[in-house]
Amino acid sequence: METYRVCQLMKDSRFEGFLMVRGAEKKTDKNGRDYVDLNLGDRTGEINAKIWNWDSLQGLPESGKPVLVRGQVQEYNGRLQMKIERWRPLNPEDSPDLAELVPAAPRTPEDMLAEIRETVKSFSSENLRKLTEEMLNMAGERLSWFPAAQRMHHAERSGLLHHTTDMLRLAKAAMEVYPWMNRDLLLAGVILHDLGKLEELKSDESGNVSDYTRDGQLLGHLVRGITLLNRAAERTGVTGETVILLEHMLLSHHGETEDGSPRPPMFPEAEALHWIDMMDARMNTMKTAWEKTPEGAFSERISSLDRRIYHPWYTDGAE
Amino acid sequence: METYRVCQLMKDSRFEGFLMVRGAEKKTDKNGRDYVDLNLGDRTGEINAKIWNWDSLQGLPESGKPVLVRGQVQEYNGRLQMKIERWRPLNPEDSPDLAELVPAAPRTPEDMLAEIRETVKSFSSENLRKLTEEMLNMAGERLSWFPAAQRMHHAERSGLLHHTTDMLRLAKAAMEVYPWMNRDLLLAGVILHDLGKLEELKSDESGNVSDYTRDGQLLGHLVRGITLLNRAAERTGVTGETVILLEHMLLSHHGETEDGSPRPPMFPEAEALHWIDMMDARMNTMKTAWEKTPEGAFSERISSLDRRIYHPWYTDGAE
C-alpha cells in the first residue's frame, strides 16, 4: 500500500503508516459503547479519526507522540474521517521521519537563529543590541521550536522563527526603499515583536498549540512582551527613549485599536513594523489556502481571511 | 535678505523671492475693499497669502505659474499668513529654479520610466508584457509628471511614478521572500494598479491637483482602470485568465469593501499588491509628517493618519 500524505487522503482511501497524535479523548457513543475520538496529522495536514469499541483498560494514544495506524477514510457530514482498524505506539525499532510528521518551518532553527543573532550583532546602537540580546537569551531554547500561532499563520514547528526571519528580510528590503528610517530600531522591533507569544501559548515541542496560557488570555502577547522588555531593560541597565520606543512598537504592531493595539504606530519604524507583520502573516495564510486549492478552482470560504481563494493557472493560454 | 524655504517661515519672517501660485481668488473684505486670497508654495510647503487693497483692473496671479513676491509673515487665527507687499509675474530674464518651486519625486521621470520599462521587458509572460506595455503607451506623456494624489501621499510632481517604482522595489523584495508567487503577475499589477488615476484627477504639469474629474467622482480610478485595461486587451488581442486576474488586482487593491474595493484580494499576488500599496502610501505620509516634526516632539493630529506622530531622537543617550 502506497503511503499517502494526509493532504492527499480522499474518501475510501486506505492508509497505513506513522501519524502524529494531536489530541485524543475517550467518548461514549449513542449505544453506550466507548470509543476514542482523536486527531492525527503529518506535515501536510490533519484528519479526525475514531477508534470504535474501545477497551477502557487500554491507555489512550498520547498527544504529541507518533503512532503507527491502519485505517479507512470515510466521509461523515461532509468531512473526512479515518476509521482506525489497528494502531500501536512506537516501538524502539520504529524510526519514523519526524520531519514528515509535523508542519515545520522550511529552514532549520539553527539557521534562522544564526541569521537573527548576526543581525543583532550588526546593530550600531549598543542599547538596542543589549536589549535584543537579553530578550533572546530570556526566550531561551523554546524559541527554537515555538510556533507563531495556534491556527492563523505559521502554526508550525519553529513558526515563530520562520515568521521573524521572513519579516527581517522584508524589513531589510524596506530599509533600501526608505533609507531615512532607523535600521537598528526597525530590525530590533521585528525580532522582539512576537516574543511575548512564548508566554501566551501552550505549545509542545512539535509546535502544536493546545490552548492559551493564563497570561495569554488575561493580558496577551503585546502587553506581556512589554513586561518582558522591562525586565530586560532592568537587567541590562538600558533606560530612556530606546526602551519606550520598543515598548510602543510591541504595543502598536497590530495597528488599530479594534485589532488589539491600544495605540496606533506613531513613528515610521513602528508603522513599517505593522505593515511587514500584516503582510507576512497574510501571505503565509494565503499560501496555505492556495496550496490546497487546485489550479483554476476556488476554495471554500477561508474563515481567517473571510473570503474564498482562487488558484490561477498562471499561463498565457489559460481561458 | 536670506531667502527662506516655505517650511522655514515663522511669524514675523520677511520673505522675498520666487514662489509658485497654487490658486488665487479675488474677495471683498468687511469694509467692501477688494483683496486677493492666494496660496503660494515651493518644494517644501505652502502658505496662505493676502494682497490687500487690490486694484480690480489688474490681472490675478495665475495658478501654476511662479511669481516674484515680497511680504511679511503674520499669524492669523493660529495659522501663518503672508501679507504681500509687492509682487509681479515672471519677466523673461527671471530664471527661478523650478525644481525648488514644486514638490517633486526624488528621481527624474526618465529614470523611473526606464526602470519600469526594463521590468516589463523582463516578463516571460507575453500576455502580461503586451498588456502592460499597451497600458503604459496609452498613459502617454502625462505619466511622467502625474502625481499620485491631491493630498494624501505622493502629492508631488511625478508622484505616480515615485509611488510605482518604490512599490516595484518592495515587490521584487517580496518575490525573494515568497518565491512561489508569480513574479510577472505581481509586477504587472504594481505597474498598472493606479494608472486609472490619470483619468481620476485634474492635475497641472507641476503635479498640483485642482479637483477630481467627472470620471473620478462618478467611477473612481479602480473601475476606470478596468475600462482602460479592457481597451488594452482589445488592442493587443489578449484574452482569457490573464485579463481577469489583472482586472481583479485593480479592483481589489484597496483591500476591504469599506475602503472601496468591492472584492477583497483573492489570490496571493493580489494580496501582496494590496499590502505593498498600503505600506508605500503610509510610509510616504509618515515621512512627510515626521520630517515636519522636530526631534523629541509630537506633531499635531495628522488627519490622514488620524493620530499624532512622534519624531524620536534615535540616540542611545536620549532621555
Place this chain on the structure above:
Amino acid sequence: METYRVCQLMKDSRFEGFLMVRGAEKKTDKNGRDYVDLNLGDRTGEINAKIWNWDSLQGLPESGKPVLVRGQVQEYNGRLQMKIERWRPLNPEDSPDLAELVPAAPRTPEDMLAEIRETVKSFSSENLRKLTEEMLNMAGERLSWFPAAQRMHHAERSGLLHHTTDMLRLAKAAMEVYPWMNRDLLLAGVILHDLGKLEELKSDESGNVSDYTRDGQLLGHLVRGITLLNRAAERTGVTGETVILLEHMLLSHHGETEDGSPRPPMFPEAEALHWIDMMDARMNTMKTAWEKTPEGAFSERISSLDRRIYHPWYTDGAE
C-alpha cells in the same frame, strides 16, 4: 395518495410524484454503506432526501432533471427529510407539469420581454435606446430564463425578468411623483442594472444556481456590467455623458460602499434606481417568508432579513 406540494409536507407525510432534482451526491454512512444525499423540489419549496443502501453501479439522479419518487417524510435534527423508497428517471411517456416543478416568475418571459422592448422603443434619447437594445441583444436568449439570485430574492426561473419588470412599474410610478427626473435614463438604468448577473451566476435553464462564476467571484455583476456596457458603447458608437451616467448607475445601485458600491448614487436617477432595487428585492424576500408563515404567527429568524416575520390576520376582529 393525494399528491402534496413540497411546502405542504410534514413529518410522517407519504409522498409519490414528480420532483425536480436540485443537486445529488453519493456519500458513505458511518457503517461504510453508500447512500445518496439529494435535494428535491417543486415550485413551492425544497426538501432534503436520502436514498439509503445505494447500489454504486447505478447512475446518480441528474441535477436539473425531474424524477418520479416515492418516499416517507421524517424529521432529523429538527428538519424534514424524505426517505426515498423508490425512484426512477423520466420515461418518454411521463408528462409532468414542468411549471409545477420549479419556482418561476408569475408571468411568461415573452410577456415580460415584450414589456421591456416596448419601453425601450419609447425612449426619446437615441443614445439610451441604442445602448439598451444592444445590451439586451448581447444578453440573448439566456435572459428569458435567468434567475436574479441564488437564494436571496427572485431565485426562480425568469427571476431576472420578474425583478426587472416589477422595478419598471415602480420606476414609471416614481416618474409620476418626481416628474423632474429624466425618464429614459431611469428606465434604461432599471433595465440594465442587473444584466451583469448573466456573467456572475452559473444557472441551469430551470433558474437553479449552482455557484458563482469566476467573473462573479473575482469582479461581481456591478463591475462586469460596466465592461459589458463599454462593449455595447463601442459597438453602437455611443460616447459621452450618456455612457458614463449609465456606468455610474450600474456601479452605485447597491447604494453604500459597505454594500459593494464603491460610489454612492450621485444624481437623482441613480438614487431612485437604488431605492427601487432595494424595495423590490426586499418585498420579494418578505413575500416568500410571509407566505410560509401561518396567520397570527411568527416565522423563525429569516437570515436574509436578519429578523423574524409576523403574518397578520388583517381583520378588524383579530385579537
Place this chain on the structure above:
Amino acid sequence: METYRVCQLMKDSRFEGFLMVRGAEKKTDKNGRDYVDLNLGDRTGEINAKIWNWDSLQGLPESGKPVLVRGQVQEYNGRLQMKIERWRPLNPEDSPDLAELVPAAPRTPEDMLAEIRETVKSFSSENLRKLTEEMLNMAGERLSWFPAAQRMHHAERSGLLHHTTDMLRLAKAAMEVYPWMNRDLLLAGVILHDLGKLEELKSDESGNVSDYTRDGQLLGHLVRGITLLNRAAERTGVTGETVILLEHMLLSHHGETEDGSPRPPMFPEAEALHWIDMMDARMNTMKTAWEKTPEGAFSERISSLDRRIYHPWYTDGAE
C-alpha cells in the same frame, strides 16, 4: 433695480425688496459697537445679513415676519452676506406676495388634505378608518402648515402634507406591483407615520422650525406617535391586532436599530412603508441639491447625503 430671488444673489449684487426674517439677534463687534445679525429668506433660499451700527433703542426685526430691506451682497469667509443699508417692518399698505417669501409645498394644503381624507374614506377596514380619522382630527389645523423637518427634507410650509401625499402616491403604485399586501393597512401607515412630528418640532406657521420640543428631544416622533395612537384607540374604542400593527409601523419606519427604530419592519406593509419613506425623503433632498447645481457640474459635499452631487446635461450630444 430688478428684484432678485435669494438663490440668485451673488457677490456685489444689490437688493431691494421684501424678505422674511428667520431669526435676528443683537451682537457687539470687536470695537464694542452693537449690530444685528439676522437671517433673511424667501421661497428660494436664505442669506445671512448684518445691520451695522445698531441703535439699541430700536426694536429688533421680528422673526417670522416680512421686512422691506435694501442692501449690498458681500462675501465674507467664502459665504455671501448682505450688508443692510435700510430696512423697515411692513406698513399696512405693503402687500408682499407671501407665497414668494417662504418655501412651501407645491400644492395647497386643502388639496392635499382632501386627497388624504378621500383615501381614508375608501378604507374597507372600519378600524383603520376610525383610527386614522381620529388621528387626523387630533392633529387639527396645524397639519395644514406643518413642515416635515427642520432641515433634511421637506423643510417647507406644509411639508408634512407634501411628504405624506407623495408617499401615498408611491404606496398606491406599490399596491399595483405587490397586490398581495393589505392596501388599507399600508395607506393608513403612510398617513400616520410622521404625525408624531407635530409634537416633536417647534414650527411657526411659515414652516420654519426653531428647535425640537422637549417631547421631541426626550422621546422622538416615533414613540410620541405611538402614544398619540394609543389615545386615538382609546377614544375610538378600537382594540386588538389593528392597533398593534400600526404601533409597529410607526416604530419601525426608520428601518434599522441604528437609525432609531428599535424594531425592524416585521410584516410586508411595514417594510413597504419604510422604503417608501426613505425614497421620498431622499428624492426630496436630492432634488434640492440638484436644482442648486449647474448642469455639467458637481455640488459641494451635501452633508445630509454625505456626498457630492452631479447635475447631468441629459442630452445625447453632451460630452
Place this chain on the structure above:
Amino acid sequence: METYRVCQLMKDSRFEGFLMVRGAEKKTDKNGRDYVDLNLGDRTGEINAKIWNWDSLQGLPESGKPVLVRGQVQEYNGRLQMKIERWRPLNPEDSPDLAELVPAAPRTPEDMLAEIRETVKSFSSENLRKLTEEMLNMAGERLSWFPAAQRMHHAERSGLLHHTTDMLRLAKAAMEVYPWMNRDLLLAGVILHDLGKLEELKSDESGNVSDYTRDGQLLGHLVRGITLLNRAAERTGVTGETVILLEHMLLSHHGETEDGSPRPPMFPEAEALHWIDMMDARMNTMKTAWEKTPEGAFSERISSLDRRIYHPWYTDGAE
C-alpha cells in the same frame, strides 16, 4: 445512590430523582423509531435527555411539571445527555422540594415586594408615588414569579424582582455618592424600568420563558412600558414633566441607539439608571458563568459576554 444536582452531573453519572420538565417533543430516529427529546432541569442547571423507543400511545412528559426519572449520563458530540431508563409523572404522595427544581431568586417574592412597596411609600413626590403604585398594581400577581429574561440574566423564578431589588440597593448607594440627584425619580425609574417585560415574555409560573409575545416581538418592553405608563398616568390623573421624565427613563435605559434605546439618557437620573441596569445584568451573568468554572480555570466562551471567564483562586499563595 446519591442524588446529584444537575450542575454536578458528569459523563457516566447515574441519576435518580425528581427533575423539572422544560420542554418535551416526540421525534423519529434515523431508523424510523419514535423517541422523546426533552430538557430536564433543577435549580442548578439543565440537561438534554432522550427516552428511546417511545410507545406512541403514552402521554408526553408535561412541560413545567416535575417528573421522577432514572437514567445514565452520556456524552454526545461533546455535550452531556441523559439516557432515560425509567420515568413517571408525580404521584399524589410525591413531595419533591420545588425550590430545588427551578432556579429562583435567593429571596422570597414577598420580601422583595415589601422592600419595593416600602421604597415607594417613602417618596416625597406624590406624583411619582401614585404612578409607581399604579404600575405595580397593574403588574399584579405575575410580578411575584416573573423572570427578567429568557436566558441572559436573572432567568429564574422571581428574577424580575431579584433584578429590581438589587438595582434598588445600588441606586440607594449611588444616592449617597451623588446626593444632588433626585432620589424619588431615580428609584421610581429603577422600579418601573423593566415592567414592560410582563408583556414581552411568555413565562410559566416557574419562571421558564417559552418565547416572546407578539407585543414583545413587535414593540419590545421599552415601548410597551411607555404605553403602560401612559395608562397609569391617565388612571392617576398625573400629568406634566413627571410623566415625560419617566417615559424617557424607560426608553433610554439601554443606553445606546444600537442597543435599542432610540434616545440616550439625557438627565442624570436616566444616566444612572442605565449604568445600574447594565452593571446588575452583567454581574448576574458573570456570577452564573463564574460559579460553573472551577478555580484556576477558564470557561468556554460565554456567548452573552462574548469572552471566556477566569475563576481565580483568590489566595495569596496561588501561582
Place this chain on the structure above:
Amino acid sequence: METYRVCQLMKDSRFEGFLMVRGAEKKTDKNGRDYVDLNLGDRTGEINAKIWNWDSLQGLPESGKPVLVRGQVQEYNGRLQMKIERWRPLNPEDSPDLAELVPAAPRTPEDMLAEIRETVKSFSSENLRKLTEEMLNMAGERLSWFPAAQRMHHAERSGLLHHTTDMLRLAKAAMEVYPWMNRDLLLAGVILHDLGKLEELKSDESGNVSDYTRDGQLLGHLVRGITLLNRAAERTGVTGETVILLEHMLLSHHGETEDGSPRPPMFPEAEALHWIDMMDARMNTMKTAWEKTPEGAFSERISSLDRRIYHPWYTDGAE
C-alpha cells in the same frame, strides 16, 4: 462692582477681580499690532480674553498664576470674550482665595487619602495590601493634587482622588449587593486602576493639564500602570496570581477593545471595576453639564456625551 464668578459672566458684564491664567500667548493682529491672547478662569469656568495693543517689552501673564484684571465681556463669533482694560500680577499684599480660582474636588486631599489608606489597611490579603501600599508610595505627593483628566471628567485639582474615592464608595456598596466577590481585590483594583495617569498627563499643581506626556501618547495609562505594578511587585516580592489579576484589571478597565482595553474583563471583580469606573466618570460629566443648564432647558450638544442634556424642574407641578 459686584464680583461675578466666571460662569455667571454675560455679554456686556464688567469684571474686576482675581482670575487664574490658564495659558497666554502673544499674537499679531491683521494690522500688525501685537496683542495677548489668553485664557482666564476660576473654580466655575474659563473665558477667553484679549489684551490689545500689547507693549512687547512687558512680560506675559504667567500660566498657572493668578492675576488681578479689569475688563469688559463681549461676544465674538457667538462666544464670550473679555477685553482686558487693566491687569497686573499679584502683589505680596494680595490674598486671593485660591480655592475659588481653580476647580477642585469637594473634599481635601488629606481626607481622601486617609480614606484610601484606611481601606488598604483593612485588606486581609497581605499581597494586595503590600502592592497597593507600594503603588501609593510610588505615586507620592503628586497624587494629592493630580486631576483625573484634561477635560472629560474630574478635570480638577485632586480629581484623581475624587474619582477614586467616589468609586470606592460605589465598590463598597457593590460588595453588599454581590457579597460573593472578593472585596480586597475589587477595592485594590479601584485604588490602582488610574494611577498610570500620573505618568500620562502633564499637570500643574492646580490640576490644569497642558498636554499628554510622551509615555501617555505612546503607551497610555493602562499599559504604563502595568509597568508600575510590575515594579511594585518586584519591590515587595509579591508574585503569582495576585499580580496577574491586578494587571488584568488595569488592562481591562475600559471594557471593550475599541475603547482601548485589549482584553475585556474576565472575572467578576474586573467586570465590576469597569462599570463602577464608567458610571462615576459619566455621572461627573453629566453633573458638570447639568449644573450649567437652567431648569426646564436643554444644553447645547455636549461633545463628550454626544448628546444634549435636559435639566428637569423635578417638581410635581412642572408642566
